Amino acid sequence: MKRVLLSVLIVILSLLTSCSKESENSNNTVKISGFVKSSNNIPEENVKVSILNFENLTKYTDSEGYFEIEGVVKGKHDLTLLKNNVNSNSEVFVQRTLSVTANEDTNLNALLLPNPVILNPASEITSSSALLSWNKSTDNSFREYKLYRHNSSGIDEKTGTLVHVTTDINKISFFNNGLNNSETYFYRVFVSDEFGSIGGSNIINFKTQSIQVVKNGSFENLTNNLPDNWSLEANDFGNPKNTITIDNTDATDGVNSIKIYHAEEKGCFEQWIKQSIEDNVLIEGAKYKLTFDYKSDFSSANSLVNLVLRNWNNTLSEWYRIDLTFINDGQWRPVNFEFTLPSKFDNANIKLMTHFCVYAKGNYWIDNLHMERIK
Structure with missing residues (x-):
């Protein structure tokens, strides 16, 4: 009987304790x-x-x-x-x-809630810069705007590159310089307070303007009957009869073309036309297309032109071979050649050279020579 009473007492005490705890928890929330x-x-x-x-x-x-x-x-x-x-x-x-x-x-x-910050479409876009702007935050706890840039739409505060920070709530634009030409960029702005992000904007993107790498590629601009921006090397030391001149009687673009005379039946004398490329125009790892028109007054199936890109310290020294077939029919023929630059090189003091190697005696013409980034 005593054991039964003890058990009942324990149960009662447990219920009272449980109720007490529930009441305590209820009073604490x-x-x-x-x-x-x-x-x-x-x-x-x-x-x-x-x-x-x-x-x-x-x-x-x-x-x-x-x-x-x-x-x-x-x-x-x-x-x-x-x-x-x-x-x-x-x-x-x-x-x-x-x-x-x-x-x-x-x-x-x-x-x-603070108002959302919306990035406007980029404006004043050039080959190397653009203006970014957004609306003003209305949050009283505003701390800073943080503008991020990325190469894809997967942009946030971890994946993006921070390009601009301002703690002035009224400064709602930023002119971003130093961009690559012909490249697509993605942007997003975040707003922060003392706790962290209080807003993330929409994502915008744009492509910078392209740059024609080769200047005066149609040889229309002349000084003393020589094409501006170009150096002509006929290699008349190898053969004094080799020449490179301007021809203003036949062209595919404008009135001028380059006329090259190769004075040997055999051999491959190095006849060059070349020019300096502006710094930071060529982009590491980018894909380019070289185009030009050519014709000849002889026929040859084994001639070629080498496109050479070389800088002062040879961190860039690329030779690209383009095989040509010359046909003596008076017709201009187009050349389209694509290539990809190395992933790393010193982007200064670069020269572009075209080295013509012709196994025949006669004249050939070059015109409308251009090079631009395609990817």
């Missing part, structure tokens, strides 16, 4: 509720409202912007508001974190 609105005072639906560091304490606002979180331990907490897909754009988000002290059920009547 509160409810936080409120309304979330946009900076224009419009209710914001589907805003994620979270008590920081408590994954289970998360709610989403309804169509009226209302949320209610129960079971919040009394005391001071960081409350985070996060709105994704702003303006139906999956890239744009706004976020606000604020400190809340709740020792009783607390209603936060008007929580305002």
Whole structure:
């Protein structure tokens, strides 16, 4: 009988202890509720409202912007508001974190989200620069704008390259210099406060303007009957009858072409035309296309031209062979040749040279010589 009474007593004490703990826990938690609105005072639906560091304490606002979180331990907490897909754009988000002290059920009547920051289309685009601009943030806790650049649309604060930071809320543009020609860039701006990001903009992209690598490729600009930007080397030491001159009677572009005379039936005297390339025009690892037109007054199936790109210290010394078939029929023929530059070289003091190797005696003409980046 004593054992039965002892067991009943233990059960009663356990129930009393449990009820006491439940009452204690109930008295130690509160409810936080409120309304979330946009900076224009419009209710914001589907805003994620979270008590920081408590994954289970998360709610989403309804169509009226209302949320209610129960079971919040009394005391001071960081409350985070996060709105994704702003303006139906999956890239744009706004976020606000604020400190809340709740020792009783607390209603936060008007929580305002900052306005989204939107990047405008780039303007003033050149071959090496562009102007980026965005709208002004309205958040009172603003700390800085951070502009990132990347080579694909997968751009965020980890993958992108930080190109600009400003703590002035009114400075909402940046002129980005030092870009590569003929290249596509992606940009995104993030807004931060003391807690971190409070907004991420849309992603924009644009392609910088292309540059014609070869200047005066149609040989129209002359000084003393020599083509500007070009150096002509007929190799008349090898044979004093070798010549390179301007012909203003036949051309495919304009009125001038280059006329080269090779004075030997056999052999391959090095006859050159060459020019200096501006610094930072050629891009490491990029793909290019060389085009020109040619014709001859002789026939030869085994001639060629070497395209040579070389800098002062030979970190770039590329020879590209282009086989030519000369036919004595008076017709101009086009050449299209693609090549890829090395992934690393000193991009200064580069010279472009075309070395013609002809196994026949006679005249041949070159015109409309151009080179541009294609990838």
